[in-house]
Amino acid sequence: MLHFELVTPEKLVRSESVYMVTVPGTEGDFxxxxxxxxxxxxxxxxxxxxxxxxxxxxxxxAIRGGFAEVTAKGLTILAEQAG
Structure with a gap:
């Protein structure tokens, strides 16, 4: 399972193990x-x-802007806004 975290400047929105996450990258979804x-x-x-x-x-x-980082630990999305 993939460890996934979704974080905004205000709070940790999600932290869970999931099968797959599709992210809206600026160069296309991945x-x-x-x-x-x-x-x-x-x-x-x-x-x-x-x-x-x-x-x-x-x-x-729904998210607005930010960064996504994949490391050996999993996927972290740092979004300007989420939800």
Missing amino acids: GVLEGHAPFMSTIRDGDVLIQRSEKGEAERI
Whole structure:
């Protein structure tokens, strides 16, 4: 499972283990699974799609601006606004 955190300047919005997260990057959407290579991207306004299981329906969270970073520990999204 992928460790995923969604953080805004005000609070930690999410911190959980999920199957996959799709992020609205400024160069296009990208999906992150467990074991993804280290990566950093700016993000555009849009929806983060969170899948808790491989066949599960994605939950959408609207975000505005920020950065996404993939490390060996997982995916962290630092968004200007979320929700």
